[in-house]
Amino acid sequence: MAQRVIYRALGGPEVLELEHLEFPAPDADEVQVRVLAVGMNRFDALMRRNHYVIPPVLPSAMGNEAVGTVTAIGSTVNHVALGDRVAILPIVSPIMGTGTYATHATVPARAVVQSIPYLSDVEEAGLWMAALQAWNMVARHQLPSEAWVLITAATSPVGHMALQIAKDLGLRAIGTTRRAEQSESLRISGAAEVIVTRRTGDLVEAVARFTGGKGVELVIDAVGGPLFAECVSATAQGGHIIAYGAQTSPDFKAARIDLPLIALDRRTVTFSELFEVSDNPQRFAAAQTYIRDAVRRRALKPMIDRTFPLDEVQAAHHYLEAGSVTGKVVLCP
Template identity: 40%
Template sequence: MARLVQFDRLGGPEVLTLREVEVGAPGPGEVRLRVEAIGLNRAEIMYREGGYFHQPVFPSTLGYEAAGVVEAVGEGVTGLAEGDPVAVVPSFLQTEYGTYGDHVLLPASAVVPRPANVDPVTAAAVWMAYVTAYGPLAESGRVRPGDHVLITAASSSVGLAAIQIARHIGAIPIATTRGAGKRQRLLDAGAAHVIVTDEEDLPARIKEITGGEGVRLAFDPVAGPGVETLARGIAPGGFLVVYGALDPRPTPLPNAGSYPALNSSTYTLFEITSDPERLRRAVAFVNAGLASGAFAPVVDRTFALEDIAEAHRYMAANGQVGKIVVTVEPQAPQA
């Protein structure tokens, strides 16, 4: 038997239950993973509460990221073998697979080799954040050396990854945070400038920092009416990329004539992870950054698997800077 986190109804962290279940052998195209660490994401809170883009089927597990060791491979799986240290890239629906457990089945297409110098906690903190930031900042070609990039909610794991990627390609990251308490930590993380939105006029500060030009790209997980404020800080011909929906209110399309001409779009990392060739490029890019030291995931705090509900409460409180990771002491599955 294995231990999996499941829930039977929508609700708060208290609905999460750690259960012993039968995992079984991997099917065609699957692997069974002995999990060593799990990366938590806000998408999992939204899924647990019923606010995500797909709804759970009960009893439901959850989770997009993990690191561990391959225990078994199913029919047709190539490039992976028992004993390989690996990490999990989010490329599946939580209605089909999940990573919250000590032994889990996953599609082989979502499992990538873990470099020997990357420990499980670090590996579990990588892929959601860095692939999410990679698409708009690195692969799209929209951001060039010397460009200013606005990164909102920058203390999140994605925000911190975006700061590092922007630096890596020679761009100038401008981070936002609501309160001044995170300003220095964002500067220490590599932000060239930090704007405290509860205290400063965002468009005015952007124009001051950029010499009146505005940013080349604004990278935003919040959405909602606030995108109109962001639009006033984007340079003519620049880009507004919305990759989340932390604000559940409707998100307006910036009105033509009210702002400099700009391009606005939504984005999710599934645009990368569902395309084998784009995923191959992303994995190569991120692994190269990890190997060189240019990319260093920030882990705010770790929890034990048994404390998964407390880990979700901590994430919901929005106090962290970086990734929350759950560490796992696995039990051997029964035959």
């Protein structure tokens, strides 16, 4: 019998539990999948505490990306067949169909694509969310070759992907981390330079040194808080700052930025969320084409931090929230 993770109350990882689930036949535009690996995301943990943009409706399932094999298809589905190994792409937030934190899931057919043969189940489960979000930000602006790009929290899944994509597109990336021991990992992922941020001013000083005082042409920031102001100060005139997270704020809805208006002179600031890509069919298709090709060329490879079995989902969420993750955490039903 199928199982999935749900929570009936808000709180810490201890609210997560497994429930048994029986599936009816899929609707005409649905696909049923036996789940092999599930990518975990930070907003999963935020949701269960009601700290995400969208409040959960209790009881709530979890998960919106996975890799698995097709066990049933609706009458109008013709792009996948029974037994195909497929990826479930994150096209809606925060839950895909019946939820992908599960042994089996029923999801919209448009979320299901053929998997990438060059990757294992675990690797591909750690690919799509991070790669789609990173591509959306790194490739948004037409930057000249060898332009400088600053990527904060670069040890995160999106950060690692952004480093690799920037290098593949001919850009020079600067990755930030709070842990000096991660510097070599970031360089392997594609960072031309690494900044270990220990005190206020470290970032601006280092960026000025690396760029000859000019600043970076693009910032991709997941941290927010006081570091965001430093990112703006480290941006060249005519440059762009894209925020996509707020790791300094426990409650995402409460995240704020505080900047003097003059700091934005001849700079653009944008907040980016993944689903602006999946809501744009042309851009979504372009992202998938690039990601598949980059994986084939070995220019893009997911970094997996750790895997957990599905029945240890509470331990997996404790680990996710501990703040020391390097790469993707994956559940393996």
